Amino acid sequence: MSGRPDGLPGWWEPLLTRVGSARTEDFTPLRPPASGGRASAVLVLLGEQQPDEPDLLVLQRAATMRNHAGQAAFPGGAADPADADPAATALREASEEVGLDPASATVLTTLPELYIPVSRFVVTPVLAWWHAPHPVHVRQPAEVAHVARLPVAELVDPANRIRVRHPSGWVGPAFQVRGMLVWGFTAGVVSALLDMAGWSRPWQPGRLLELPDTPVTVPVASDEVVT
Numbered sequence: 001m002s003g004r005p006d007g008l009p010g011w012w013e014p015l016l017t018r019v020g021s022a023r024t025e026d027f028t029p030l031r032p033p034a035s036g037g038r039a040s041a042v043l044v045l046l047g048e049q050q051p052d053e054p055d056l057l058v059l060q061r062a063a064t065m066r067n068h069a070g071q072a073a074f075p076g077g078a079a080d081p082a083d084a085d086p087a088a089t090a091l092r093e094a095s096e097e098v099g100l101d102p103a104s105a106t107v108l109t110t111l112p113e114l115y116i117p118v119s120r121f122v123v124t125p126v127l128a129w130w131h132a133p134h135p136v137h138v139r140q141p142a143e144v145a146h147v148a149r150l151p152v153a154e155l156v157d158p159a160n161r162i163r164v165r166h167p168s169g170w171v172g173p174a175f176q177v178r179g180m181l182v183w184g185f186t187a188g189v190v191s192a193l194l195d196m197a198g199w200s201r202p203w204q205p206g207r208l209l210e211l212p213d214t215p216v217t218v219p220v221a222s223d224e225v226v227t
Contacts, residue, residue, distance in 0.1 A: 098138065111124065135226065
């Protein structure tokens with residue numbers, strides 16, 4: 001996207017400039033396959049409830065999902081043939097999953113394609129400014145268990161940053177914020193963006209949480225409205 005939209009908060013810099021030259025390697029060592037994979041997109045939506053206090057919209061997948069069950073995630077999913085581009089996919093999915101009004105979000109840029117081997121998704125993260133925040137809620141209980149706005153100040157709090165180890169042996173960064181455990185693909189993207197924005201604070205990666213074989217769930221009523 002050329003230029004900057006009117007009213008864009010100052011905290012978007014240096015993040016917005018930095019992601020303009022970001023590479024896949026800045027987020028993951030995994031390269032998308034030369035062919036195959038399922039085209040998809042996720043919405044990395046940053047807004048604010050108070051001036052200069054950015055937050056991030058996330059959801060938690062239902063425990064019954066075939067892929068990524070019980071995990072915290074960005075709104076998003078597989079591309080439809082009718083989607084014009086990754087931004088259209090991400091906004092459509094966010095509308096279907098949590099009732100986001102696409103007109104309330106200003107797409108700023110897309111990040112490099114990232115690959116998730118377990119589901120064979122080739123994911124394009126779409127970075128957007130929630131210029132007109134409004135209440136959101138779970139619209140598809142079969143796919144989404146919970147939706148939340150996580151303050152960046154809490155994401156960067158060293159007390160909320162840990163590492164997790166999957167039963168497969170994989171170890172990666174994670175966040176424990178407001179009853180949610182953010183790990184895996186989503187935590188990797190969040191961690192990289194916090195670094196690019198200059199928001200990260202020093203933390204000790206000594207805390208290691210062993211992930212259970214079953215999905216990690218949070219007991220929240222599916223009709224909860226998040227403002």
